[in-house]
Each structure stands twice: as C-alpha cells, then as structure tokens.
Amino acid sequence: MLKVLHTADWHLGKRLQNQDLSTYQAAFLEWLIAYIQAQEIDVLLLSGDVFDLANPPSRARELYYQSLHQLSRTGVQMVITGGNHDSPAVLNAPRELLSTLGIHVFGRLRPDWSEHLVPLGPPAAPQAVVAAVPFLRDSELPHLAPGQNYPERAAALRAGLQEVYHHLAREAQHRYPGLPLLGMGHLYAVGAHTSASEREIQIGNQAAVSADIFPPAYQYLALGHIHRPQAAGAAHLRYAGSPVPLSFSERQDTKQVRVWAGGPNVAPQHQEVPLPAWIKLRRLQGTWPEVRQKLREMSSGEADTWIELIIQLEQPDPQLPAQVEEVVGHFNEQQGARVVKYRLDAGAQRGTESYFAAGTAVDELQPKDVFQSSLEQQSLPPEDHRLLTEAFEDLLQEYYQQADAS
Ligand SMILES: [Mn+2]
Structure with missing residues (x-):
C-alpha cells in the first residue's frame, strides 16, 4: 500500500506583521521530515505556494533546499507544483537537478500536458499516478480571448481547468490502467472558507470551480490555495491548509497535513494528521x-x-x-x-x-479594501459600483500576473 502525504501553502519567506515566521516554518519542516521517516511515507505532494513571494529572500530559499535535501534522504518521492504566489521560473530553475533526487517540479503548465502525469511508487511497479497540475494562469488556459467580458472570462477559465483535468484523467486511464488516480491543483473551489491571508486569484474569485469539474476518476484531489484545512464541496476534494497560521484570522485553526493510503485494488483512505501549534x-x-x-x-x-x-x-x-x-x-x-x-x-x-x-x-x-473604501465615499448607483469593482479586479489581476512574470 502506498502512503501519500499532502501539504500545501508553506509560504516560505512570509512575514506576519513584519515579524519573521521562519523559525516556525523551520519547526514544521523538521517535524515533517521526522514524520515521513517514522511513518514510512512514500510520496510527498506539495500543492503550491512554496514561497510567499515571486522573488523569495535567500533565507527562504535556503530553508527550502535544505529541507528538500533532508527529505530526499528519507527516500520519499516528491511532487511540487507552483501556486499563485510562486514564480514559475524560480520553481522551475532547478527542475532537472531536483529530478535526480526524485523530486518532480511543475512551476507552470507544460506545453505537453501529459508530462504532468507522475507515476508514484517504485518505478518498476508504480502503485498510483498523480496529475500534478500547478496554478494555471489565464494566459496558459485555452478558451480565453481578448474582448471577452467578465462573466465570459470566468466561464472560459472554468472550462479551461475542466479540460486540463479531463484530458489528464483520460490519458492516465490509457497509460496507467488499473492505477488509482490522484490530482493536484492550486485553485479556489466554490464554498471554501477563506482566511485573511490568501490573495485572490483569477478575476476576484469569480472563476471559482465546483467539484464537478473533476471527473470521477480522481480518487483524491490534493489542493492548495486556501489556508484553512477543509473539504471543498466533496469529501475527496481537500485543502491541506498552511502548516503555520499566516494571519490572525487563522488563530483558532488546528493546522494539519493529510495522508492518503491506497493502491491498485485497495480501498483508498485519507485522514488528517493534526500539527502541533508551534506559534500561538x-x-x-x-x-x-x-x-x-x-x-x-x-x-x-x-x-x-x-x-x-x-x-x-x-x-x-x-x-x-x-x-x-x-x-x-x-x-x-x-x-x-x-x-x-x-x-x-x-x-x-x-x-x-x-x-x-x-x-x-x-x-x-489589501488593494481591494482601499479601493472599496474609496468607492463607498461616493454614493454611486449599484451598477456602477459593480462595474468599477470588476474593472479594478481585472487590472489588479493583470498587475499580479505581470509582477509574477518579471
Ligand atoms: Mn497560499
């Protein structure tokens, strides 16, 4: 039986109220390495937002690479996907080097989508396969065209995400028949309870996806982006949440990682592993x-x-x-x-x-709070209020994407 640990939203380099969280993030990573060793975990899935910033500080990079080195010595296979905070280029830069340590990195969507299928377990006898999908930027998704209005773009984004997951499910059934399929994603699922520390993705979260965009072939979806651990619309769609609280709104959360266990002809199970509160x-x-x-x-x-x-x-x-x-x-x-x-x-x-x-x-x-506050000062008709908000979110999204690309 294969044991797969799901974590997300490490946000290395994050400061909370200008205070350094790295001591607590390092404590989590030390715990993680010991846990993987003690529980003989086979695979580690990290579903995006490895770093807090596109250009992370050296201390955050050091913590990341030191931890990867120690993790690789436990023999665990690792699959790491980019989040909306990550620079695809920064994550991908050591891609080939890390692959020699059994670490698969997907900073952005690859031109050949089928490369995102990673067999898990011993190479000669894989026990499962994962569709390792990173955060998908608008520019990477099909169906988006210039001149689309706001609802059309939201629908196009959802259709694009759905197409990627369906394509990979079909491909997995074809290439790895009989193996259980897992998925990774960094996205906003309908009904997820946010905290104050996520940055909105994809036009003001209007493109939130519902559970039915994922074909039933996926036994488990290891999601990132939402910092509170929770199921999103279905028991097998899971946010692991951030291992360390990233805002005061998360002060009452019990943080966790999740472990999925399964294999060919094995009934899959998944459960939470509560984390100690290194910081209160x-x-x-x-x-x-x-x-x-x-x-x-x-x-x-x-x-x-x-x-x-x-x-x-x-x-x-x-x-x-x-x-x-x-x-x-x-x-x-x-x-x-x-x-x-x-x-x-x-x-x-x-x-x-x-x-x-x-x-x-x-x-x-938050930029949006400031904008909303300034709108409230002017008694505008609701329709204008809505249009201005949408235009602002569009501009903000464009700005973040350009900032990420640079
Ligand atoms: Mn995040």
Whole structure:
C-alpha cells in the first residue's frame, strides 16, 4: 500500500506583521521530515505556494533546499507544483537537478500536458499516478480571448481547468490502467472558507470551480490555495491548509497535513494528521482599560505567542496611541509573548480613516479594501459600483500576473 502525504501553502519567506515566521516554518519542516521517516511515507505532494513571494529572500530559499535535501534522504518521492504566489521560473530553475533526487517540479503548465502525469511508487511497479497540475494562469488556459467580458472570462477559465483535468484523467486511464488516480491543483473551489491571508486569484474569485469539474476518476484531489484545512464541496476534494497560521484570522485553526493510503485494488483512505501549534496567535479585544487589564493578566506569559490588540474607541482620543505604544513597548521588553499588532477600532465612525488608524501597517491593507473604501465615499448607483469593482479586479489581476512574470 502506498502512503501519500499532502501539504500545501508553506509560504516560505512570509512575514506576519513584519515579524519573521521562519523559525516556525523551520519547526514544521523538521517535524515533517521526522514524520515521513517514522511513518514510512512514500510520496510527498506539495500543492503550491512554496514561497510567499515571486522573488523569495535567500533565507527562504535556503530553508527550502535544505529541507528538500533532508527529505530526499528519507527516500520519499516528491511532487511540487507552483501556486499563485510562486514564480514559475524560480520553481522551475532547478527542475532537472531536483529530478535526480526524485523530486518532480511543475512551476507552470507544460506545453505537453501529459508530462504532468507522475507515476508514484517504485518505478518498476508504480502503485498510483498523480496529475500534478500547478496554478494555471489565464494566459496558459485555452478558451480565453481578448474582448471577452467578465462573466465570459470566468466561464472560459472554468472550462479551461475542466479540460486540463479531463484530458489528464483520460490519458492516465490509457497509460496507467488499473492505477488509482490522484490530482493536484492550486485553485479556489466554490464554498471554501477563506482566511485573511490568501490573495485572490483569477478575476476576484469569480472563476471559482465546483467539484464537478473533476471527473470521477480522481480518487483524491490534493489542493492548495486556501489556508484553512477543509473539504471543498466533496469529501475527496481537500485543502491541506498552511502548516503555520499566516494571519490572525487563522488563530483558532488546528493546522494539519493529510495522508492518503491506497493502491491498485485497495480501498483508498485519507485522514488528517493534526500539527502541533508551534506559534500561538491571540486576539485581545475591548476598550483600552479592558485590553490593558487582559495584558496585565497575561504578564509576559508563554513564549511563541503573538498578540493582536483591537481597542474599541468610545470617542476620539488623541492621547491614546501614545499610551498604547508605551504599554506595548513595556510588555514586549519582557521575554515571552509579544504584541505584534494593534488597531484602534472606531466602530460606527468606520470609513477610510479607520484603515489608516494609528498602528495599521501599510502592508496589511489589501488593494481591494482601499479601493472599496474609496468607492463607498461616493454614493454611486449599484451598477456602477459593480462595474468599477470588476474593472479594478481585472487590472489588479493583470498587475499580479505581470509582477509574477518579471
Ligand atoms: Mn497560499
């Protein structure tokens, strides 16, 4: 029986509130290597967003290559696909070299789609096959034509994805008859519960795919992109989620990897493997006296705990930011838990100004939030509001694709 471990969204190089997550990502990778060894895992599937940025910092690359080296020494076969955060060129650069270590890399869709079928298990007697599909950029998909409007483009994207998965399922049945088929993908599936840390893909998520684009031949779909672990529309469509929380909205998630076990004529099973919480995220919320009291009660408490403060303002108080800074500075000087973020919540007086309240870092503003906020200032008819939002998302998507390509 073949044991396949599914993980995704490592986001190496990611900073949360300008704090380095690499210590915790390294802890996960150490755990992963030990787990693969102890459980005799045969195959590792990594479904995109290896790195957080198209041009990852050296420390993130070092962590990636060191981990691949150690993983390859366990004898595990690896299949790595690109996500929307990854630069296809950066992932593909060492492709041939990594293949000598049993690591298959797919940064982008290859001109010959059938190259994406990777037999899993001993080369002489494979036990399964995976359709290793990376994040598909608009430009790689068929059916997209200039001049299409927004709904037409969304439909074309869905049709393109469906065609890729159907083609590979037919090809797998032809080339590897009798072997169970698994799929990989980095996409947004209808109904998936997002957190605050995914970047929207493909025209504002309008091209979300439903479970029925995948032909029934796929026994399991190892998905990436959504950072909360979950099933998406069907029990065999799975997001492994990120192994480390990437935003405070994920503070209550139990992170996981998943293990699929099966083979020819074996009833497949898959299950979650919960991960230890290497970092704990906490949110303290209330009026300033309440928040200050909660902080006092924590003293400087547990290590590896990052705290977000949300301070409800009853009335404007120009003195408050300085007071908060002082208390936070003092708290953080002690060893242990750390306040990494605070926000003054003006409640009813919400508007653009709340985005720019003291303590809000520019890098936590999403371009879309800023645009929406500016639209709300102008009382536009709903139709104009919708059209402007769509045009903005189109431009944003184009910008991200150009940034990824460079
Ligand atoms: Mn991601």
